[in-house]
Amino acid sequence: MTDFNPKDTEYLSRLQDYYADWKSIPSYARLCEVFGIASKSWVKAILTRLGEAGFIDRTPDGAWIPTRQFFARPLAESTVQAGMPVSVTDTQGEYFVIDEMLIDTPSKTTLITVKGDSMIDAGIHDGDVAVVEKRMTANIGDIVVAIVDDDFTLKTLDRENGEFILRPANPAYPVIRPHGKLEIFGVLTGLIRKYRR
Amino acid sequence: MTDFNPKDTEYLSRLQDYYADWKSIPSYARLCEVFGIASKSWVKAILTRLGEAGFIDRTPDGAWIPTRQFFARPLAESTVQAGMPVSVTDTQGEYFVIDEMLIDTPSKTTLITVKGDSMIDAGIHDGDVAVVEKRMTANIGDIVVAIVDDDFTLKTLDRENGEFILRPANPAYPVIRPHGKLEIFGVLTGLIRKYRR
DNA sequence: TTGACAACAGAACGAACGTTCTTTATAGTG
DNA sequence: CACTATAAAGAACGTTCGTTCTGTTGTCAA
Secondary structure, eight states: OOOOOHHHHHHHHHHHHHHHHHSSOOOHHHHHHHHTOOOHHHHHHHHHHHHHTTSEEEOTTSOEEEOHHHHOOBEEEEEEETTEEEEEEOOTTOBOOHHHHHOSOGGGEEEEEEOSSTTGGGTOOTTOEEEEEEOSOOOTTOEEEEEETTEEEEEEEEEETTEEEEEOSSTTSOOBOOSSOOEEEEEEEEEEEEOOO | OOOOOHHHHHHHHHHHHHHHHHSSOOOHHHHHHHHTOOOHHHHHHHHHHHHHTTSEEEOTTSOEEEOHHHHOOOEEEEEEETTEEEEEEOOTTOOOOHHHHHOSOGGGEEEEEEOSSTTGGGTOOTTOEEEEEEOSOOOTTOEEEEEETTEEEEEEEEEETTEEEEEOSSTTSOOBOOSSOOEEEEEEEEEEEEOOO
16 A cells, blocks of 8 residues: 555545535545546545545445545634734644534524624624524523523523523623523524624 | 425434534435434435425435535524614524635635734634635725734734834734834634634 | 556455335324 | 324345455656
């Protein structure tokens, strides 16, 4: 078995292009066309090398699947200490898939556009998109989407005199003390902001 | 053939969760386990309905693949007017793909982890991930990643007496007045935050 | 010019896969 | 109770898949 060589880079990009189109890694027979070769066994050798290089992996069933590295978005790190900028260290080898980072359980995750500035001190602005994992329990200190009197609100969950309360992150808004029922709709697990360009 | 019914929603969720883990749609046999049923033919019936509902499709080879709708998640809208919560309108039919929303030009986009709190008043916290589109020009008012004296920093671009300056969004930090060269590395186009769970 | 190795091609084979058809269980309805 | 639709189980079958083994071609160096 030979090592991953520059020629395999070409095969990798062909595979990436196919995957971008079809969102799946096809059979060896179809990969012969994709790679422009005629030998299934050689396709297997190529995929094995790509696998050893960390771009693809296999399921317990033996099916080839892309890894994080396959989607390859470089993650750099800007170190700004005490306001004085230090260099961006291009963290080689570290990769990052946005959807995967933000969403663990797709079926339980909802996105909610935030309206209002009642959480502005927590860095949550009007128009931001909140990533909310639907569940009925939360911990003190979590930012939650709560259902109070049949209405939804995004606040920090806290406790006062043994009762749950909902704290805004803006002194201009009052603490919500739900008398009676407090239902949790979900917990804030992520935040997305888009700047107009 | 029956219509897509509420029970299929459960099967769809299972499939989405499996796909989130393995990035592939497995064989009917494995889907029996995933769905918790014992019949391959019924799995096929389910997938056919999911296909007719637009969540999955097939390649020319017959392999099942996810569609855009498969990844898209519902975008709800929480209207919080003047701090008083109003109901979440579950915007039916509106979908949202995070990667696609945040990244227009993948090849020019870099992700940078933010360190420090010099932009905290702009709602950019320590540990947030900045989505940066690499380009050398920017407009006044844009939040930019600038290269000052061979160092990188995230600040708002402004102008003072005909000279470019970099404003932090935190009164505790000084305005940076680069004497001489000011290079723009890129422009902030998005922001991602992950809350620990 | 020969040897060695990398880069494929091709065939053979058993296992797994998708498809189709038939049968069974469950739930609702009149 | 019988009838009907839905939800699933199960078997049977031809095709395709991945795997393995062997054969061929090209290239470069000694």
